[in-house]
Amino acid sequence: MVRIGVIGTKWGLMHVGAFRAAGAELTALCGRSPDNTREVAAREGIPLATTDVRELCAAVDAVVVASPDSLHAAHVETALESGRAVLCEKPLTRTAAEARTLLARARTATRPSAVNFPYRMLPPLRGLKAWLAERPVRHLVLTLRNGFVADDGTTSGPLLGASGDWGGVSHVLDAALWLAGASPVWVQASLSGRPVHTAALHVGLSSGAVLVLTHAASPEPGIHGGWTLLGRGWEAGFSGGYVPSRGGWCVSPVRGFEHGEWRDVAPGVEPRPGEREPWAQAHVEVARRFLGLLRGEARDGLATLEDGATVQDILAAAMTSEQEGRRVHLEPRPGA
Structure with a gap:
């Protein structure tokens, strides 16, 4: 079973439910507040709660980036650098320049990536x-x-x-x-x-x-x-x-x-x-x-x-x- 890690304790919960319904194992949750992240992870039955994106990446096969929009670029880049597949919530980035940087990194990545556009x-x-x-x-x-x-x-x-x-x-x-x-x-x-x-x-x-x-x-x-x-x-x-x-x-x-x-x-x-x-x-x-x-x-x-x-x-x-x-x-x- 594919191990999924979700970055984001708010909109990220939509992805927790979605990936569970799709048959994945939710292994790790990353948030900015240690206490809140532990509380949400315990409530959702997710084993690892962390504030360290790299720790999350090390524990999973694929990463869902559902953090605040201003952090998308950094979190996607970290996931790609860690050799993980990544699904990023929209918008991919806040600027076209950030997007160009990510695309250059993604072209050398060994794992697939995608953006969440549910329409x-x-x-x-x-x-x-x-x-x-x-x-x-x-x-x-x-x-x-x-x-x-x-x-x-x-x-x-x-x-x-x-x-x-x-x-x-x-x-x-x-x-x-x-x-x-x-x-x-x-x-x-x-x-x-x-x-x-x-x-x-x-x-x-x-x-x-x-x-x-x-x-x-x-x-x-x-x-x-x-x-x-x-x-x-x-x-x-x-x-x-x-x-x-x-x-x-x-x-x-x-x-x-x-x-x-x-x-x-x-x-x-x-x-x-x-x-x-x-x-x-x-x-x-x-x-x-x-x-x-x-x-x-x-x-x-x-x-x-x-x-x-x-x-x-x-x-x-x-x-x-x-x-x-x-x-x-x-x-x-x-x-x-």
Whole structure:
């Protein structure tokens, strides 16, 4: 049985449950507070509780990095240097520069790595991805209302906030690129707020498609997004997000219009009694595929570190575009 170590005693618990459900052995837990880490490890039945990342790495086969976002880069690098497979919570890093450093290190690593982007595992999106296999995407139009990013009214501090991705925009960008099957080549953006709480992004893709994303933060809890994808003679769409009043993630059925009629593309998901909440189940699917990756199986949608770095490239380009008032062209990374 694969031995898993988790760095992070808060969101890391989502991964503890997910990997257990996927059949892994949870061997070690790492946190910043010795007392809290011991308490959480005892409650979860995890043998080793430590504040030393290297001690955790020595006790496991694979590492899940779910520490505070500002520590992701250092913890992923330590895991790779220790010769361990690593799954990093999004965002991979807070900056594009950090991501480039990690990619260079990962290219010499002997064990696989991945980034946790659970949107890819939600059944409606997987159904849509399959439907798109023979339907090239020409345009994507996305709207996102995010209740997890607050405008504090200050004029200082990082544009991208503490998370480095406006509190979850990385999820949406990665899912859009994955659905389109293309990489970004240019970005033009208009941003406001510190951290960014309203944004309009246009992202040109290698396929010739254009991704249009509008984002707005609000004090209302939860997340809601609307997705429309357009191709030659067809369109498809859905909506959904985290709905606190309904106890979790709700995504509508995906509907498509083609040959003069609307049709069902993929069923939706919502919390149901006796079933694992959809977002939690998506994490189980990530865990299963990561364990499969360790056995030499295909990724089956599991995001790479390259994917995580690509998202940070877009966000960095968006900031440059806002600050300089121009379209920013993305340069291919060495080895990409």
